[in-house]
Amino acid sequence: xxxAAFAAAIVVLSAHAxxxxxxxxxxxxxxxxxxxxxxxxxxxxxxxALGLLAGAQPARLRIALIAIFIAGTALSxxxxxxxxxxxxxxxxxxxxxxxTGLAVASGCNVPFAAAAAIAxxxxxxxxxxxxPAVPSVRATxxxxxxxxxxxxxxxxxxxxxxxxxxxxxxRIGIRxxxxxxxxxxxxVLALRLAKL
Amino acid sequence: xxxxxxxxxCLAIAAPAFAxxxxxxxxxxxxxxxxxxxxxxxxxxxxxxxxxxxxLGMPAMLILPxxxxxxxxxxxxxxxxxxxLPGIEIGIAVSAIVLGLMVALAAKPNLWIAALLVGIFxxxxxxxxxxxxxEGADAVAYSHGFVIATxxxxxxxxxxxxxxxxxxxxxxxxxxxxxxxxxxxxxxxRLI
Numbered sequence: 001x002x003x004a005a006f007a008a009a010i011v012v013l014s015a016h017a018x019x020x021x022x023x024x025x026x027x028x029x030x031x032x033x034x035x036x037x038x039x040x041x042x043x044x045x046x047x048x049a050l051g052l053l054a055g056a057q058p059a060r061l062r063i064a065l066i067a068i069f070i071a072g073t074a075l076s077x078x079x080x081x082x083x084x085x086x087x088x089x090x091x092x093x094x095x096x097x098x099x100t101g102l103a104v105a106s107g108c109n110v111p112f113a114a115a116a117a118i119a120x121x122x123x124x125x126x127x128x129x130x131x132p133a134v135p136s137v138r139a140t141x142x143x144x145x146x147x148x149x150x151x152x153x154x155x156x157x158x159x160x161x162x163x164x165x166x167x168x169x170x171r172i173g174i175r176x177x178x179x180x181x182x183x184x185x186x187x188v189l190a191l192r193l194a195k196l
Numbered sequence: 197x198x199x200x201x202x203x204x205x206c207l208a209i210a211a212p213a214f215a216x217x218x219x220x221x222x223x224x225x226x227x228x229x230x231x232x233x234x235x236x237x238x239x240x241x242x243x244x245x246x247x248x249x250x251x252l253g254m255p256a257m258l259i260l261p262x263x264x265x266x267x268x269x270x271x272x273x274x275x276x277x278x279x280x281l282p283g284i285e286i287g288i289a290v291s292a293i294v295l296g297l298m299v300a301l302a303a304k305p306n307l308w309i310a311a312l313l314v315g316i317f318x319x320x321x322x323x324x325x326x327x328x329x330x331e332g333a334d335a336v337a338y339s340h341g342f343v344i345a346t347x348x349x350x351x352x353x354x355x356x357x358x359x360x361x362x363x364x365x366x367x368x369x370x371x372x373x374x375x376x377x378x379x380x381x382x383x384x385x386r387l388i
Binding site for chain 1: 225257258261262263265266268269270272273276277278325326329335336337339340343344347
């Protein structure tokens with residue numbers, strides 16, 4: 001009973017205006033969650049950047065980074081189920097997209113611990129920003145399951161494709177892509193913060 | 197069961213969603229993508245960055261297209277925050293003149309000087325873009341559209357600039373630089 005009262009207090013204190021993305025009206029649940037990371041550009045930018053960052057890691061660490069991302073989404077999934085929420089998740093997504101894009105653009109060897117922290121933070125931010133605005137636990141769980149699957153698949157695909165690219169494209173194409181991602185994310189982040 | 201009920205309550209009291217629709221996304225991207233392509237002054241300067249990068253060879257060919265969007269974003273932040281920067285349009289016109297001249301004269305300064313020069317001009321271009329960034333939900337698509345369009349103009353410049361490997365191509369690239377510098381003078385003349 002005490003736990004229920006405590007949880008109810010958290011619910012009230014942490015309930016904010018839902019900023020869910022209804023990308024395709026009428027498409028919800030698992031299919032809606034699957035397409036969500038691809039069609040919400042701020043998420044797609046961040047995931048592509050993380051994929052490129054993972055692609056620069058050795059093969060074993062690349063797999064570990066993807067596993068950390070999935071673990072982070074599982075943890076966030078649990079928190080959402082426990083009714084935790086935030087209305088600032090998109091800002092975190094954009095900030096991490098900018099940071100990751102800058103890291104990719106710089107071409108520096110990012111320590112695995114830093115990459116893991118980014119992956120963990122991004123997994124939570126993306127999941128919290130993907131909670132659908134429907135009063136149904138089952139619909140929420142289905143949507144977030146789809147989002148987790150699609151996001152992890154996107155990171156894995158980009159990581160392994162970028163790692164397999166010829167050295168010339170790894171030197172030029174990936175760094176240019178990182179700079180584009182960082183530039184877009186910085187601009188939108190500034191716009192969002194200016195309106196707060 | 198209680199947790200489920202609490203979760204349902206939480207979701208039920210959430211305010212209506214600020215939805216993104218596919219149409220807004222497409223419209224935002226198209227608007228952003230066409231923005232740099234509709235301004236001849238922007239096009240001239242972006243092509244010149246690519247041409248100069250290709251002319252300078254590696255690593256400038258890589259560094260300049262990476263530096264430009266990042267510094268442009270910082271200029272964009274100034275524009276979004278409403279921090280005034282004097283002579284924006286003049287700066288953009290001068291960027292076409294200076295960068296065009298660098299290509300026309302086949303100038304090969306140190307990499308850091310080239311990056312600094314390109315970075316300074318990127319601030320003016322970014323400020324102009326940032327001040328016009330829409331406030332709506334499609335800002336991400338818009339900004340990504342114009343960053344990609346800017347980057348593609350650089351790549352087009354690099355592609356043309358790679359002709360400089362051959363003697364005839366070198367003449368063509370330097371002629372293109374001259375044309376860009378002349379266009380910049382025309383843009384500047386209209387402003388004065």
